[in-house]
Amino acid sequence: MIKRLSALALGLFMLTACVAYQAVDPNEAVTISNRFSVTPQIAWAKQTAVGSKDTIWTVDGVELNVLRFLPAIQEGDALIRQSGRRSEDIVPYKDDMLPNDVADLMVTDLTKLGYQAVSYSNLAPASFGADTGFRFDLVMSTPGGLNMQGKVLAAQRDGGLDAIMYLAPSEYYFGKYAQTVEQIFRSVKAAS
Amino acid sequence: MDTVLRKLACFVCLGFLLAACTTTSTKTAEQANISWSSGLNKRIVLIEPDITLGSLTAGGAFDPRADWTRAAEQLIDQETAILLKEKNIDFAKADNLQNPRSIQVAKLHSAVGRSILLHLYGAGGQLPNKGKALDWSLGPGANTIRTDYNADYGLFLFVQDSYTTAGRAFMMVGAAILGANLQGGTQIAFTSLVDLKTGDIVWFNRLVSTAGDLRTPDPAKKVVRNLYEELPL
Amino acid sequence: MLRAGFAALAYLMIPVMVFTGPVSALAAVEAIDQSPGYKPEEDTDEGGLWMMVEDAERATKRSPLLVKDEALNTYVRTLTCRLAGPHCGSIRVYVLDIPHFNAAMYPNGMMHVWTGLLVRAENEAQLAFVLGHEIGHYLERHSLERFRKAKNTSNFLAFFSLIAAGAGVGIAADLATLIALGALFSYSRDQEREADARGFDSLVQHSLDPRAGAAIWSNLIEEDDAAPRKRRSPFFSTHPSPKERFETLTARADEIASFAGETVLGTQRHREAILPHRLAWLLGELKRAAYDEHLVLAERLLQTEPRSGELLFFKGEIYRKRNEEGDLEAARAIYERAILQPDVPVEAHRSLGLTALKLKNNALARRSFETYLERRPDADDRQMIEFYLQQL
Known part of the structure; x- marks a missing residue:
């Protein structure tokens, strides 16, 4: 019970109960908010009512794998923008942040959203x-x-921070699409 | 407190949709080819079932009862064992997983179970890449449970309580078992059969019933039979 | 897997340092002392409560947040055992890696101690006061009364629904909501007064400094006062005010001052126990981005150890992350002091480099990054730091 509630209460990836999903064509490049495009590689399902500027894809359900596109984060925004987040929980992105700072901020943001023992590693260009x-x-x-x-x-x-984030349980699911996500990372192109 | 109420509202919506969108309860995976390891007795392990029995107080609060719960657990074990025996299958119980990987697999099952409930039973919206197919897995980690308990298949029994729905709906498996009077409550139980060799969920069942007066004879038998009547074994 | 309902028990984890008002005279309270080895009948509501607590205990044992370090556990358990006297055998202590001040006792003898408490206690006496207070709640079976009271309110559903400890045991996404709800269902004035009294008496009984209770409260108040209003701990707004409790405890300590005899703080023993973990815990605190409160904490810790490289690093990190007007320069100065100390973490050089980079002090950035890479040959962010160096 509480596990389900936690997932929902996190509000991170699943907001309203009445969410619909649309198919994503594996081979057609998708443009994310006019910022950049990616080629999906496989048949993801896209959440239609996100409550955020972000785009959210999944294959098996957002608790099992989620690919979240965070386009054009601006100074003052939380990294993970989601309607319903309280202002006191928002630690703002700043333009002068270095990659180390962004990684730190992501850890903080995920912590604020309720994840525990969050840490990052292997920061690299x-x-x-x-x-x-x-x-x-x-x-x-x-x-x-x-x-x-x-x-x-x-x-x-x-003029902003663009990010793509993939999250999944370590047991089985992270590995399942890890390579697919790498291919998606490689397929990034600036939006024309 | 606004946030609290807002969240409750979301849960209410979810709860009603779950109830409203019920069509068929049982789902079987397309590749549910039941196969057993040779040289061993057929065996299924019931993995840390989540069962809570209690009653509703006059004030509408949930009053958990240890004695009812323990009794229900035993009755469910017994009845499941009998049912499986009829199919020539041994019953094992994983009461308290020790292997850290098994524990992660069991926790993963909770997440998988919720996804199945959300996407196959309406409320979460069907996933276009799956449609109505039962196509989920726990992955090869399930093998640790298989080797620890010498069982080819695992049963998870999950109670999704309705604390989150409006009003006084509480879901408990087999509150009927001891004839508990659940006025205005709703029972929801779901269970899954997992092929422990692959981790694939081969069968899933959700039981929803609106309770009236549940003081019926042999309620434990009925609940278990109801839950497992369509097991593809 | 685990009983869904048990999670409701998480409400017992809510910070329970909620004190009562001034004690004029200790009213005669019916003390239903918990006898060692007690277990309720299964067919009672208390039996139901215990069932859920037992599940919470199993979840605790599996929690990724459980701290398993032997020496640390020995320290906390030994102290708890001393304080619990004949009840020592009934109490099981679990230390959880959570960066908030809290300890909680469950009716079946399980005790949770959060690392945020361990890092804030300045000595054994302060920790003992909190543990003694919790043991007080346990011995008087307050949680049962609280559970019963909670059950009969219409908010109970909301309460159950939102307490998200889950099978992993930890804090909910919405800690503030959790605490706010906890405040609704907090112990009564009498219960807190009793627990306070027990906490205080524990100190006296074991010749620990009787002022420790007031001291730890004073530190908490100071830290919370620094928080911007929206981030203030809601439990501080519950009655009675922490200030009153600080005054009560001070008054009681004054009363016995003249005949208290030699008392012990246990500063050294506490410090030895937590020092191997302190940096990790402080860095964990930083994930909360509670800069103002953390500055207060850093200053306070530095008062006793002004030349601790580790603590200076912590303080520098706060400024660097907060990054308000003047903060980067402040951070630079602090890191420069920190790196002169023998116990400074290698990461201080990296932080100094990052700070220097933003301050456009390229020479300092270069020096710092190179030192970091030299001293941390297996740095997992090597490529990133080398990238910064290339850009200089």
Whole structure:
């Protein structure tokens, strides 16, 4: 019970009860908020009513795998923008943040959302399309004690921060689409 | 407190949708080929079932009862064992998992169970890539449970309580077992059969019933039979 | 897997340092002392409560937040045992890696101690006061009364619904909501007064400094006062005010001052026990982004150890992350002091580098990053730091 509630209460990836999903064509490039495009690689399901500027995809359900696109984060925004988050929980992104700061901020944001024992590792420069961005790995556990892993690719470009985040339980699910996500990272292109 | 009420409202919505969208309860995976390891007795392990019995106080609060719960647990064990025996299958119980990986697998099952409930039973919206198919797995980690308990298949029995729905609906498995009077309550139980060799969920059942006066004879038998009547074994 | 209903028991985890008002005279309270080895009948409401607590205990044992370090556990358990006297055998202590001040006791003898409490207690006496207070609640079986009271309110559903400890045991997404609800269902004035009295008496009984209770409260108040209003701990707004309780405890300590005899603080023993973990816990605190409160904590800790490289690093991190006007320069100065100390973490050089980079002090950035990479050959962010160096 509480595990389910925790997932819902987190409000991170599943807001209203009446969410619908649309199919995503694996081979057609998708443009995210006019910022950048990616090629899905496989048949993801896209959440239609997100309550956020972000785009959310899943294959098996958001608690099992979630690919979240966070486009154009601006100064003053939380990294994870979601309607219903209280202002006192929002630790704002700042334009002068370095990649280390962004990774730290992601840890803080996930902590505020209720994940536990959150930490990042393997921070390194990485290509975001033609731009130079950065990437890092995440570990954490849910309030229910399920261990999770994640990876983030991000870039400060074009007047904002763009990021792509993949999160899934360590047991089976993270590995299931880890390579697919790498392919998606490699498929990033600036929006024309 | 606003946040509290807002969240409750979401849960209420969820609860009603769950109830409203019920069609068929039982789902079987398309590749549910039941197969057993050779050289061993067929065996299924019931993995840390989540059962709570109690009653509603006059004030509408839930009053958990240890004695009812313990009795229900035993009755469910017994009845499940009998039912399986009829199919020539041994029954084992995993009361308290010790292997850390098994524990993660069991926790994963909770998340998987919720996804199944959300996406196959209406409220969460069907996933276009799955449609109505029961197509979920716990992955190869399930094997640790298989080897620890010498069982090819596992049963998870999950009670999703309705604290989150409006009013006084509480869901408890087999509150009927001891003839508890659940005025205006709703019982929801769900259970899954897992192929422990692959971790695939091969069968899933959700039981929803609106309770009236549940003082019926042999209620434990009825609940278990009801839950497991369509087990593809 | 685990009983759904048990999670409701998480409400007992809510910070329970909620005190009563001034004690004029101790009213005669019916003390139903918990006898060692007690267990309720299964067919009672208390039996139902215990059932859920037993599930909470199993969840605790599996929690990723459970701290398993032997030496630390020995320290906390030994102290708890001393304070619990004949009840020692009934109490099981679990230390959880949670960056908030809290301890909680469950009716079946399980005790949770959060690392946020351990890092804030300045000595053994302060920790003993909190543990003694909790043991007081346990011995008087207050949680049963609280459970019964909670059951009969219409808010009970909301309460159950939102207490999200789950099978992993930890704090809910919405800690403030949790605490706010906890405040609704807090112990009564009398119960808190009794627990306070027990906490205080524990100190006296074991020749620990009787002023420790007032001291730990004073520190908490100071920390909370620094928080911006929206981030203040809701449990501080419950009656009676922490200030009153601080005054009560001070008054009681004054009363016995003249005949208290030699008392012990246990500063050294406490410090030895927590020092191997302190940096990790402080860095965990930083994930909360509670800068103002953390500055108060850092200053206070530095008062006793002004040349601790570790504590200076912690303080520097607060400024660097807060990054308000003047903070980067403040951070730079603090890191520069920190790196002169023998116990400074290697990461201080990295932080100094990051700070210098933003201050456009390229020479300092270079020096710092190079030192970091040299001293941390297996740095997992090596590529990133090298990238910064290339950009200089």
